[in-house]
Amino acid sequence: GAYLAFRRLWRMMQTPVLLCVVACLAACAGYLLDWATRMFIVFRETLVPSNQLDEARPLAYACVCFSFVMASAMLTQFLCPLAAGGGVPEMKTVLSGSINPALLSPLLVVVKLSGLVLAVAAGLSVGKEGPLIHVSCALAELVMAMPAFRYIRVNAPHRLEILTCACAAGVAASFGSAFGATLFSVEITSTCYIVSGLARAFATATVVALIYWCWGTEVISGLFSDNVSQGMPFAPTDLLLWALLGVLCGLVGWAFVSAISGVSQWRNRITRSALGPKVQRGRRLMICALFTTLVIPLSYWELRYFERWSTTGQKALVDHLFAPRVLGVSYELALFVPIKALAILLSVTQPLPVGLFAPVFLLGAAFGRLFGEVARYANLSMGLMHLTFQPWEFAVIGAAALSGSITRAVSTAIIVFEMSGENCLRLPLGLAVLIAHTIASRFTKGAYDSLVDTNSAPYLPTLPPQAYLVEVESIMVPAANLPFLSLSTTYSAASRLLRQHTPTTCAVIPVVQTVTDMVLVGAVLRRDLELAV
Amino acid sequence: GAYLAFRRLWRMMQTPVLLCVVACLAACAGYLLDWATRMFIVFRETLVPSNQLDEARPLAYACVCFSFVMASAMLTQFLCPLAAGGGVPEMKTVLSGSINPALLSPLLVVVKLSGLVLAVAAGLSVGKEGPLIHVSCALAELVMAMPAFRYIRVNAPHRLEILTCACAAGVAASFGSAFGATLFSVEITSTCYIVSGLARAFATATVVALIYWCWGTEVISGLFSDNVSQGMPFAPTDLLLWALLGVLCGLVGWAFVSAISGVSQWRNRITRSALGPKVQRGRRLMICALFTTLVIPLSYWELRYFERWSTTGQKALVDHLFAPRVLGVSYELALFVPIKALAILLSVTQPLPVGLFAPVFLLGAAFGRLFGEVARYANLSMGLMHLTFQPWEFAVIGAAALSGSITRAVSTAIIVFEMSGENCLRLPLGLAVLIAHTIASRFTKGAYDSLVDTNSAPYLPTLPPQAYLVEVESIMVPAANLPFLSLSTTYSAASRLLRQHTPTTCAVIPVVQTVTDMVLVGAVLRRDLELAV
Structure with a gap:
């Protein structure tokens, strides 16, 4: 009973746990690499101070550098010749399916990291992205060798997916960026990419970026003196609130997709093609008339209370929700969320040429704003928590998370990040969208996918997640x-x-x-x- | 002779030309949609002014909205019932290979756009992303039906690739973002994505974003009042200079990849495995010793002239190159580029565990900075052009473009954008990286791919672009x-x-x-x- 329940829970949780562990290890490898490099450069500086190069004989400098490189070369050639080389070509072959265990051994991790440290300290013009990708994959393979993860390891496609995520973690560990890192790893290691794995790779890279951000940028010497540190810092409460907003948006997204899918199914049953084109057309027009009659009071209410912002489409309303000034927890804002949700549901399910992103985005913005204003009120009146993020920032995060959970596209985070141009929102956006995506994925397909189903378009279905939990016994x-x-x-x-x-x-x-x-x-x-x- | 040469040139140019045309059409469709929506909302306001809703009878408002929706529904149901619905599920089935010509007809474009305008003007809570994706695909199909593009149309995989790019253009047309739009289109329309098409999709989305930026953001009412307009505006000369920097970085990238590949091949011939492990190991160590001896004078020079920045790895040097203050066209900066290039070449080809991204990034930063300083000097002393971008911004662009052309990953643009946190650099980065990528792809594979070849790793090769130009006759x-x-x-x-x-x-x-x-x-x-x- 209890053991079985635990086993089921573990089956569900093992991939997220594994990916978090891999992300932590990749971040640690990146940190260790930077720390060791700095130590060795300090050591070199004590031998040959670079600000006294004129006085010091050039020969001394040459000797130190030469011995560092030769130490690295000996280490590589005698202990693990496979560690030589960048690592990207090797990972490309591994991810194309030909896994060579020697390429992913623990010895290789040690040799690769120490060889790289010596090479960098010697003043060679070399980078760390390839080795970090390779080391991350090797670490992922090591973790997968643990008995707890044996189900993942024996499942060849899943194992490759985890290795793909490890590549993304490796790139994120060398650049400290999340979105770009995921894509970079896809571009340099894949020829044909299984898109369903993108969310997991994003998640892994985001965890690495989050760990780096928590450590502070002065710890990690990335390529830039990162502007992130000049952005707004955040309190642990903020992190919790982003996650909570992500969870809530995921749940709302789930409910919303189910509702859209249910109404669409009802609509399709009413207007099924067996009725003949004329009856079908008549019923479709009737559905439009009925739904519009229901929507008009809602849009009338919206127009009266938000008249200043609603007249020119939804843009001005979004601007209002994203305005930096304080709006306060208002009766209108709280009512707006359910009313708008109903209006969207009755609008996008009409048989008209309409999309659903913009209204869902607006709904998310209102939901996030409400959440942010409540958090701010709780913060001010009760002093329950320490907050650095403003309500409007929660509105941006909510908009991204809800659109992400409904369209089931994690790139929503990138779109909103690009459009807002707020660098300090990068991590919150990524985190909230990923959480909302994960929660919503547990229950339903995305809105587009479920519309493919309800419209019975010719498209191959994917197995529901429950299918992976079927026990042989049954x-x-x-x-x-x-x-x-x-x-x-x-x-x-x-x-x-x-x-x-x-x-x-x-x-x-x-x-x-x-x-x-x-x-x-x-x-x-x-x-x-x-x-x- | 001349005709044949023209035909060959056209075969090479037809895809870029087609994608530009598709991007322009998608941008126009997006613009038209916004313009028409505004016109209809103005029309509705003259009938029922929303600031006098209290005086006006609610019934008048309801009648106007109702008639708009019913007009949209009639249009859709009588003229083109296939135009009903968002468009994403339909495109998902089209891109999975089952192309239904009726789904991509000219009539559908007209009905879909006008139906959407009426629905938005009626105050329904609907979005435009799905219809714009669908319309972009239909427009792409229309353009491909022209005799000039018949070779693309008859080639089924290529036709699907163009339709994928059209989806990206459609998303970019609705959000005005480039990076996120490409990914969003991949996530919502693909199950298994052919990664080689990503650069083309990025390019199409970037052209759309560029067109929008040129028109100015007040023309397009996106979801946000875009912060781009608050960023730095740019002169047409800037655009030309970004493109020129992209071209130069592409050529440098080509030369660099060829050099790395040549040196690696020589190294592999010297240390071929037929010699036995002992001789092989000895020769490898000798190569390390030889290359390091050559690199030491170069790194010594670098350390002496840039001592303040080189001591703590490459980060401080990058910071120096990205510093907003003026550096001027200096002898050191000009010499740094070739010296660093040689040092990188002799460092990354050693059989050591080393990557190549960070040094190449640094080289690109130096190259871009030199380019920017020369442009600034020419601007100041001769007044040849009007420039709004600073030398340090060219350094960032150069770094991204050179790394992009060498690694052959367009996501470099996203990584650098994320790391720099400069919103005004988004489009320049995308443009320069794409141009550098395109130029370099004409001549060689990326560095990672060519290392896969020289190391004869077990990986399926891709056909060179020349293979597609072979005539049957030969x-x-x-x-x-x-x-x-x-x-x-x-x-x-x-x-x-x-x-x-x-x-x-x-x-x-x-x-x-x-x-x-x-x-x-x-x-x-x-x-x-x-x-x-």
Whole structure:
């Protein structure tokens, strides 16, 4: 009971846990690399101070550098020659399916990192992105070798997916960026990319970027003196609130997609093509008339209370919701969320040429703003938490998270980041969108995918996540109903068995040690058995 | 001669030209949609002013909205019922290979756009992203139907790739963002994405974003009042200079990848595995020693002239190159570019665990800075052009463009955009990286791919672009050398033919009408002919 429940929970959680562990290890590898490099450069500076190069003999500098490089070369050539090279070409071959265990060994991790540190400290003009990608993959492989993750390891496509995520983590560990890193890893390691894995790769890279951000940028020497540190810092409460907003948006997204899908199914049943084109057309027009009649009071309400912002489409209203000034927790804002949700539901399900992104974005903005204003009110009046983010920033995050959970596209985070141009919102956006995406994915498909289903378009379905949790026990045929042989079965018993069972039900016949202990020792093809009998 | 040369040039240029046309059409569709929506809302306001809703009877408002929606519904149901719905599910099925011509007809474009305008003007809570994606695809299909693009149209995978790019253009037209739009289109329309098409999709979306930026943001009412307009505006000269920097970085990238690939090949020949592990190891160590001896004077020079910035790895040097203060066109900066290039070449080709991104990024920063300083000098001293971008901004652009052209990953633009946090650099980065990528792709593979080749890793090669330009004429066997039958061939001639030609050279034998006119009427399998004779 309890053990089974735990096992089911673990089956569901093992991939996220594994990816978090991989992200942590990649971040640690990146940190260790930078720290060791700095230590070695300090060591070199004590031997040959670079601000006294004129006085110091150039030969001393040359000797130190030369010995560093040769140490790196010896280490590589004697201990693990496979560690030589950048790592990207190697990972490209690994991800194309030909996994060479020697390429992902623990020894390689040690040699690759220390060789790189020596090479950088020697003043060679070299980078760390390839080695970090390679090391991240090797670390992921190591973690997967643990018994807890054996189900992932034996599942070859899943194992490759985890390695892809590890590549993204490696790139994120060398650049400290999340969105670009994921794509960079896709571009340099894949030829044909399974898009469903993108969210996981994004998540892994975002965890790495988050860890780096928590450590502070002065710890990590990226390529830039990162502007992130000049942006707004955040309190742990902010992190919790982003996550909570993500969870809520995920739940709202789930409810919304289910509602759209339900109304669309009802609409399609009413206007099914068996009725003939004329009746179908009439009923479609009637649905438009009915839904519009229901929407008009809602849009009238919206127009009266938000008249200043609603007249020129939805843009001005979004601007209002994203305005830096304080709006306060108002009756209108709280009412706006359910009313708008109903209006969207009745608008986008009409058989008209309409999209759903912009209104959902607006709904998310209102929801996030409400959330932000409530958090600010709680903060001010009760002093429950320490907040650095403003309500309008929660509005931006909410808009991205809700659109992300409904369209099931994590790139919503990039779109909103690009459009807002606010660098300090990068991580919150990524985090909230990923959480909303994950929560919503547990329950339903995305809005576009579920519309593919309800419109019965010619498209191959994907298996629901529940399919991966089916236990063998629930679909197996009990051994008692199956033909089997034991090691002591006689020829006559075997030929009787062959006569009793048709070839279709038992092409392969299991062989057990004895009839009492039922230890499986092998199997025999029916064809071979027939020849033998 | 001239015609053939033109045809070859056209074959090479037709895809970029087509994508630019598609991007322009998508941008125009987006603009038209916004303009028409505004017009209709103004029209609605003259009928029922929303600031006098209290005085005006709610019924008037309801009537106007109702009639707008019903007009939209009638238009859709009577003229083109396929135009109903968002468009994303439809495009998902089209891109999965089942192209329904009715889904991409000109009538659909008109109905979809006008239906959407009426629905938005009626105050329905609907978005435009789905319809714009659908309309962009339909427009792309229309352009491809032109005789000039028939080679693309008949090539099914290429046609699908163009439609994928059109989806990206549609998303970019609705959001005005480039990076996020590309990814969003990938996420919502693909299951398994051919990564090689990503650069083209990025390019199409960037052209749309560029057109929008040129028009100014007040023209397009996106979701946000875009912060881009608050960023730095740019002069047409800036645009030309970004493009020129992109071209130069592409050429440098090409030369650099060729050099790395050449040196790696030489290294692999010297240390080939046929020599046995011991000799191989010795030679590898010797190569490290040799290259390091050559690099040390270069890194010594760098350290002496840039001592203040080089001591703590490459970060401080990058910061120096990206510093907003004026550096001026200096002797050191000009010398730094070739010296650093040589140092990188001799560092990353050593058989050590080293990457190449960071040094290449630094080289690009130096190259861009030099370019920017020269442009600034020319601007100041000769007043040749009007410039709004600063040298440090060119340094950032150069760094992204050179890394993009060497790694052949357009996501470099996103990484640099994320790391710099400068919103005004978004378009320049995208443009320069795409141009550098395109130029470099004409000549060589990316550094990682060419290392896969030189290391002969087990990976499937991609065809070089020249392979697509091979004419049938240059590889065909002339008809005179081939066995063939005419309709009047006798049994004895046929059996002679069978004896003269081995089964391997002619498994299928063509049949012509008469020996003189050589009109192909069919073919016959050798096997069948043997049975008949």
